[in-house]
Amino acid sequence: MPATDTPMVETPSTQPSATVTFEQKPAQVKSKKHNLKKSKKRAREAFAAVFIIFLLIFALLSASVYGIVNIIYNSAADTSNLYSLKFVKNGSTQTTISSSSANNVYGLYVPYSAIALIADISIVGDDQKANLICLPSESMLTCKHNSTLIYVNGSAARLSVPVIFVEDDFLLPIEIFENYVFGIDIVYNDKTKVCTLSRTASSPDLRLKMAPTAELTKTDFPESYKFYE
Numbered sequence: 001m002p003a004t005d006t007p008m009v010e011t012p013s014t015q016p017s018a019t020v021t022f023e024q025k026p027a028q029v030k031s032k033k034h035n036l037k038k039s040k041k042r043a044r045e046a047f048a049a050v051f052i053i054f055l056l057i058f059a060l061l062s063a064s065v066y067g068i069v070n071i072i073y074n075s076a077a078d079t080s081n082l083y084s085l086k087f088v089k090n091g092s093t094q095t096t097i098s099s100s101s102a103n104n105v106y107g108l109y110v111p112y113s114a115i116a117l118i119a120d121i122s123i124v125g126d127d128q129k130a131n132l133i134c135l136p137s138e139s140m141l142t143c144k145h146n147s148t149l150i151y152v153n154g155s156a157a158r159l160s161v162p163v164i165f166v167e168d169d170f171l172l173p174i175e176i177f178e179n180y181v182f183g184i185d186i187v188y189n190d191k192t193k194v195c196t197l198s199r200t201a202s203s204p205d206l207r208l209k210m211a212p213t214a215e216l217t218k219t220d221f222p223e224s225y226k227f228y229e
Helices: 026-076 174-179
Strands: 084-089 092-097 109-110 123-124 129-134 139-142 149-150 157-166 168-175 183-190 192-198
Touching: 109 174, 157 174, 168 174, 174 183
Parallel strands: 084 192
Antiparallel strands: 084 092, 109 168, 123 129, 129 139, 139 149, 149 157, 157 168, 183 192
16 A cells, blocks of 8 residues: 655744834934923913903903992982081181091081080990080980980980991981080081081080970981982
């Protein structure tokens, strides 16, 4: 029987595969660094742009608010019609107060520190409650901060506007001196818009009075004088 040739099958040898490494070229590294710098620069520019836009919006809002407040004030207030105050003792002016300082949203007010320059009035109390004592009569007016209720020699009375305590001083509505204080002359000059409060050596002794209800009158200024709603 003839011999048959058996084909030989070669089996691949099992050799460990070689590890392939890629080495970055200097140009590639430089390109990556450049791209990173560009990315950071774009981020900074974006932040700066957003911040500038925020500042612009804030400035516009601030200007708008200021403009609105200014328009409202100028349309509501006519300071040319407000009275200033002058305090005179024995013909000599002791002090004056401008119209802008003498007036607030309630009307014309007399600071205790100013009236005390021409009248012998002492004060006892704190920033919430005070007793005003007129000498030599020793008659007393009791008032409270931000209240329209006063006591004149122990009798209750109601003002049309409140007494106010501001900057270590009590501000007293002008109607207190018109309706309850005897011995201080009050004169309004409509041409100069000056309200003068005065006393002389011949003025009667200072005292408080409780006028009958029918005699009490709310201080009435011309319509053009009223600068608040």
